Amino acid sequence: MSLDTVVEDIREEAHARAENIRAEGETRAEEIESAAQEDAEDIVADAEAAVDREIEQLREQRLSSAKLEAKQKRLEARRDVLGEVHEAVEDELAALEGDTREALTRDLLEAATEEFDEGDDVNVYGRGDDEELIDSILADYDGYEYAGEYDCLGGIVAESEQSRVRINNTFDTVLEDVWEDNLRDISNRLFEQ
Known part of the structure; x- marks a missing residue:
């Protein structure tokens, strides 16, 4: 076996090993990229769900606040009407x-x-x-x-x-x-x- 043959065998072996490492790296990179893509999709889905929950919560708060405000206005209007009726009764009593x-x-x-x-x-x-x-x-x-x-x-x-x-x-x-x-x-x- 000549030195050239040994060098050539080592080169071929190094190329084969490099090719295996490169193939394994690409496979690993694809796995990492796929996992990252899945994680990104999960993060986006979680964020969308959180935003939907927050929107629903804000809507409920605003609706509740609007209902409370409407109820307060109704009560104020009733108080005003009751006050007017009371005054009218007082006026009638004073005028007897x-x-x-x-x-x-x-x-x-x-x-x-x-x-x-x-x-x-x-x-x-x-x-x-x-x-x-x-x-x-x-x-x-x-x-x-x-x-x-x-x-x-x-x-x-x-x-x-x-x-x-x-x-x-x-x-x-x-x-x-x-x-x-x-x-x-x-x-x-x-x-x-």
């Missing part, structure tokens, strides 16, 4: 005249008298415009005297130092009691759904 006003004032005074002892000196206050009316009603009650003006829609406030009792039987307090007791029914009638 004649026999109706006298009957209501008399009933409120009579209800107050039950809280005082016989013989008590009772001071009665009322709306300034009702002074004459209250004086005429008080003529029927011993120890009861008109004591001055009270800022109200009508009715009376009666008090006695002997009994240490003060009764507020004004149209205002009666209205507030009736209003509070019936607010749900009033609201339901106004806003039937």
